[in-house]
Amino acid sequence: METREPEMYDVVGIGFGPSNLSLAVALEEQQTPLKAIFFERQPTLSWHRGMLMSGTKMQVSFLKDLATFRNPVSEFSFVSYLHAKGRLARFVNNQDFFPSRQEFHSYLEWAAAKVAHRVSYNSRVTAVQLPQAYGEGPARHVRLAVDDPVRPGGVRVVEARNIVVSTGLVPRMPTGIERGESVWHSSEFLHRFRERGSAGLKRVAVVGAGQSAAEIVRFLHDNARDATVSAILPSYGYSIADNTPFANQVFDPNATDEFYRGSDRSKDAIWHYHKNTNYSVVDDEVLSDLYQRAYADEVSEEGRLDFVNLARVVDVKHGANDTRVTVHSLAADESYDLDVDVLVCATGYHPMDPSEILGSVGDHCLRDAEGRYRVTRDYRLATTDALSCGIYLQGGTEHTHGLSSSLLSNLAVRSGEITNSILERRVAAAAAADQAAEEEEGIRV
Structure with a gap:
């Protein structure tokens, strides 16, 4: 792995989306200095850029930002961002808790710029290993190999006393269906639509029953004026998200x-x-708007909105000029073909799985009876006695920490808890080292 002398860090973050950005903010604001760096394989911070459509809004309050729930007076809060941009009064006048996705992404970019000294972009972590020789006791750090953006083809080697894995969610496609020129996942929708353009689009199908699917149907209805938009749903239309206070x-x-x-x-x-509250549901405003459009479409007899209820896509075949989608009706228990120019799969994401990035180090991480990682309350993987390096997860902890594990809601608090855990474990390790030294000195005396 080594191509030059390794650099040692207290914290190495793998991935730099909102979760590890929030951690970088927490590290920046805490009083005890920790040497930290974050590696991100993309050239810049990017959060669901493929869904930053005009008119789309956040589904969480602006107060659930990178810092406020951890530190209400943080200079990294969304309110501080608004103040810095000169829009605080106008935002308040909107009387709306939910900013647009575009504005929230701008906020993330603003915060990322303030901690840019901690981030290395275009840097893909290719291996995580135990150091070649770590003595008789447990390994107190791990070694990482990173593609070096400064030296093309080179490898940067770093060592970390703690790593925080936040590589994000993985797009999920319907079983047996792969992405291609005419088959898109919602995560790439806006990029692919801009590349393709609306010219010549006659029929587009959108699979999925959640917020992203509904927003894409609405966007296509507005921006592909010559196209019929078919929404393929497993139920009778969309279900409303439960965003009530309780x-x-x-x-x-x-x-x-x-x-x-x-x-x-x-x-x-x-x-x-x-x-x-989150899965396969749609905000009431979007749901109502789509129903009104469907009704107006029926009244005008335009026939541009086609809601295919109680159905799922089971196959896709590509022809010379179009794509043939096989739709199975759950109501009639029969299948039929639908020819489209583009099929958009707004079918969600798989949870983050750190196994691939951890490699052989993952062998020292304990699992439960169902094969899932055992995670302590401070988001740290439980490990064997051979490893005392802290391995923390930001995501992939739904089985231990609940619904908010992959969402924005608890970013600030979770990052604060991880930061505190790292500091407390460092103090405990230093105290243990001091005690061992005193005992050794006593033996000599």
Whole structure:
């Protein structure tokens, strides 16, 4: 792995989306200095750029930003961003808790610029290993190989006493269907639409029942004026998201404690009762707007909106001029073909899986009876006695920490907890080293 002398860091972040950006902010604001660096494989911070369509809004309050729930007076808060941009008064006059996605992305870029000294972009972590020789005791750090953006083809080697993995979600496609020129995932929608353009689009199908699917249907209705838009749904239309005050308590910081302490039965119950706060549901404003459009479409007999209820896509075949989608009707239990120019799959994401990036180090991470990583309350992987380096996860902890694990709701609090854990473990390690030294000195005397 080595091509030059390794650099040692207290914290190395793998990935630099909103989660690790929030961690960088927490590290910047805490009083005890920690040497930290974040590696991001993309050339710049990017958060769902493929869905930054005009008119789309956040589904969480602006107060659930990178810092406010951890530090209400933070200079990295969304309010501080508005003040810096000279828009605070006008934002308040909007009387709206939910900024546009475009503005929130601008806020993330603004915050990332303030901690740019901690980030290396165009830097893909290719390996995480134990050091070649770490003595008789447990390994207190790991070694990482990173593609070096300064030296093309070169490898930068760093060592870390703690790593924080936040590589993001992985787009999920329907079973047996792969992305291509005419088959897109929602994560890339806006980029692909701009490349393709609306000229010549006659029919587009959108698969999915969640917020992204509904927003894409609405966008296509507005921006592909000559196209029929077919929304393929597994149910009777879209279901409304439960964003009522009582239900939203499932995203409160203390709800993480309750979920973590709960039994498997209670965790299953929480998922069952509250998954409709986030999964396969649509905000009421978008849902109502689409229904009104569908009704107006029926009145005008334009026939541009086609809601295919109780159906799913089971196959895709590519022809010379179009794409043939096989749709299975759950109601009639029969299949038929639909010819489209583009199929958009707004079918969600797989949770982050750190196994690939951890490599052989993952062999020292303990798992539960179902093969899932064991995660302590401070988001640290439980490890064997051979490894004392801290390995923290920002994502991939839904089975231990609940619904908010992959969402923005608890970014600030989670990053603060990880920072505190790293500091506390460092103090404990220093105290243990001092005690060992005193005991050794006593033996000599």
